[in-house]
Amino acid sequence: MIVTVTMNPAIDKTVEIGHLIPGGLNRIHKVEYDAGGKGINVSKTIRELGGGSIATGFLAGNAGRTIESVLKDRGIQSDFVWVDGETRTNTKVLEDNGEVTELNEPGPEITPDQLDELLARLEGYAGDGVLFVLAGSIPSGISIDIYEKIIRLLHKKGAKVLLDADGCMFRQALDAGPDIIKPNRAELEEFMGIDYRASDRDLLKTARQLLGKGVDTVAVSMGKSGAMFVRDGYEVRCPALNVKAHSTVGAGDAMVAALAYSFDTKNGDENTTRICMAASAGAVTTIGTKPPARELVDELMEQVIIEKIGE
Ligand SMILES: Nc1ncnc2c1ncn2[C@@H]1O[C@H](COP(=O)(O)OP(=O)(O)O)[C@@H](O)[C@H]1O
Ligand SMILES: O=P(O)(O)OC[C@H]1O[C@](O)(COP(=O)(O)O)[C@@H](O)[C@@H]1O
Numbered sequence: 001m002i003v004t005v006t007m008n009p010a011i012d013k014t015v016e017i018g019h020l021i022p023g024g025l026n027r028i029h030k031v032e033y034d035a036g037g038k039g040i041n042v043s044k045t046i047r048e049l050g051g052g053s054i055a056t057g058f059l060a061g062n063a064g065r066t067i068e069s070v071l072k073d074r075g076i077q078s079d080f081v082w083v084d085g086e087t088r089t090n091t092k093v094l095e096d097n098g099e100v101t102e103l104n105e106p107g108p109e110i111t112p113d114q115l116d117e118l119l120a121r122l123e124g125y126a127g128d129g130v131l132f133v134l135a136g137s138i139p140s141g142i143s144i145d146i147y148e149k150i151i152r153l154l155h156k157k158g159a160k161v162l163l164d165a166d167g168c169m170f171r172q173a174l175d176a177g178p179d180i181i182k183p184n185r186a187e188l189e190e191f192m193g194i195d196y197r198a199s200d201r202d203l204l205k206t207a208r209q210l211l212g213k214g215v216d217t218v219a220v221s222m223g224k225s226g227a228m229f230v231r232d233g234y235e236v237r238c239p240a241l242n243v244k245a246h247s248t249v250g251a252g253d254a255m256v257a258a259l260a261y262s263f264d265t266k267n268g269d270e271n272t273t274r275i276c277m278a279a280s281a282g283a284v285t286t287i288g289t290k291p292p293a294r295e296l297v298d299e300l301m302e303q304v305i306i307e308k309i310g311e
Contacts, residue, residue: 006039045257177214
């Protein structure tokens with residue numbers, strides 16, 4: 001069983017413009033709305049891949065109701081804690097050259113009781129064979145060590161955790177030894193404390209260090225440069241697939257979904273790598289943050305090139 005946890009869901013509003021003029025008048029020629037937020041995107045992609053998950057976290061207001069009904073329509077079970085205020089809207093400004101500027105809102109305020117309610121629900125789902133996906137930012141009112149706390153809580157119950165977080169939350173959560181992580185290049189560079197582009201060798205070295213902290217699998221996504229998959233006895237690098245890019249927003253979530261789906265279906269290392277590369281490339285071809293269709297993922301899996309990088 002997979003449980004996705006989205007503490008800070010969002011309606012993703014993708015606006016397409018020719019070229020963004022900061023400080024000027026920008027006319028939008030297309031708008032697309034999606035039920036989003038990292039864990040929710042993961043649940044949507046798992047569904048497309050043919051798997052199932054329960055989506056939980058916090059929802060609020062009209063935007064929250066829209067997200068809940070989208071999930072229902074897609075056949076995804078949801079169990080959110082309802083809070084006051086309004087679930088955020090994240091605006092993605094997509095230019096003709098493919099560049100995306102993201103404006104992500106902070107999200108509603110969460111009270112200690114509401115957080116306790118979510119923790120109780122997570123504990124209720126936890127057990128052997130259950131994978132929790134903890135993904136994305138946290139709304140106000142919640143301290144940055146929350147993922148670390150949740151990982152410890154879930155591990156006590158025998159569950160596994162896939163973490164996709166950035167900044168301090170990522171760093172702090174590592175102390176609890178999440179089982180699978182998917183940092184992107186920038187997140188790993190920030191963790192390494194460097195302000196230049198890390199080489200593949202640097203990224204590999206850091207990924208190996210993370211394995212030493214109790215992490216079982218590190219997937220480092222590197223945008224159009226592909227990805228690296230590192231676990232004990234399996235170290236590979238894959239160039240990105242050649243697809244017609246529309247919006248790269250949601251590509252990372254699709255990779256997380258493929259990792260979770262693979263864990264749940266006990267896919268081997270090579271198949272996991274293939275489906276991660278295919279699902280994430282597929283997500284790049286879709287409009288807004290829509291998940292890729294399974295048929296496309298199957299086609300793309302055939303094109304994945306896996307290069308061994310171990311020394
Ligand atoms: N332009 C692209 N063409 C093909 N695949 C891409 C492209 N951009 C991203 N991807 C795929 O999506 C994965 C995740 O993208 P990335 O931008 O690293 O993640 P995130 O969305 O978390 O920042 C990459 O590892 C790659 O497989
Ligand atoms: O919780 P955060 O870090 O603000 O991120 C939320 C945003 O990330 C997304 O899930 C996309 O993430 P990726 O591009 O990393 O896959 C959007 O749907 C959402 O608006």
